[in-house]
Amino acid sequence: MDAQHLHAKPQAEGEWSTGFCDCFSDCKNCCITCWCPCITFGQVAEIVDQGSTTCGTAGALYTLISCFTGCGCIYSCFYRGKMRAQYNIGGNDCGDCLKHFFCELCALTQQYRELKNRGFNMDLGWAGNVQRQQNQGVAMGAPVFQGGMTR
Template sequence: MGRVIEVKGKPQADTEWSTGFCGCFSDCSSCCMTCCCPCVTFGRIAEIVDQGSSTCCMAGAMYFLSLFSGCGSVFMSCKYRTKMRKQYKIKGGECGDFLKNLFCERCALTQAYRELTIRGFDVPLGWEGNVDRHNARMGAPVVQGGMRR
């Protein structure tokens, strides 16, 4: 189900987050959505970070259920922040990820959402929608000899 988009070349050095931790003012729509319904923001982030192996609905539902287990949502959002940070070689560590999610989880979610947007994802489209959008820009593959059974 999930497709890996491979980038060749030299490994990049660790970079900074594209926006600040409290940079909600540059993106009011995702900030408001995260404040009102963090499950949707988390689900969208998880689907893209997992490269389609989880769906927005599934991840959002798991996040919603984890809200009733004390700090479960903090651990879930921390896990995905760390995974995303490692995928994109963003500076930081697990301790910082945990503390940011513990003390201001919604700011951490909004920052991750903005990061994916800045990196070219149309986050509401999900993984498959972004892959389709990417393939449409690159042109459809040409099949030699047509399709046969």
């Protein structure tokens, strides 16, 4: 399966699979993001860019922007919008910027959790996830929903 089929875009506008303030549901990522947000951002950017940007490159650029401007959110809010478009998640650019400006850590951890809930192993990066899918037939991209249809 080629890279474009890894992420089926849902037909209807959806929502995030976790809440904005559910940071502590993944304590490991919460701690990493708190101490070194460039790592979480790099992981998210690599998956969202489908491997055209590496985790290291995105994380380094995020760090440089943060050091020179004090606002890595200038760069990271762009990826939130890009991710919303890929997965047809509701929201708008203004909301993305406000979330990243006022609570960068919650925004980054929410994006991380979203990709994880869509089947990505964030530690593997894009190429590792593509390889895993080819070897195991793991479907990535569809949201994970709890429960099912009931009558």
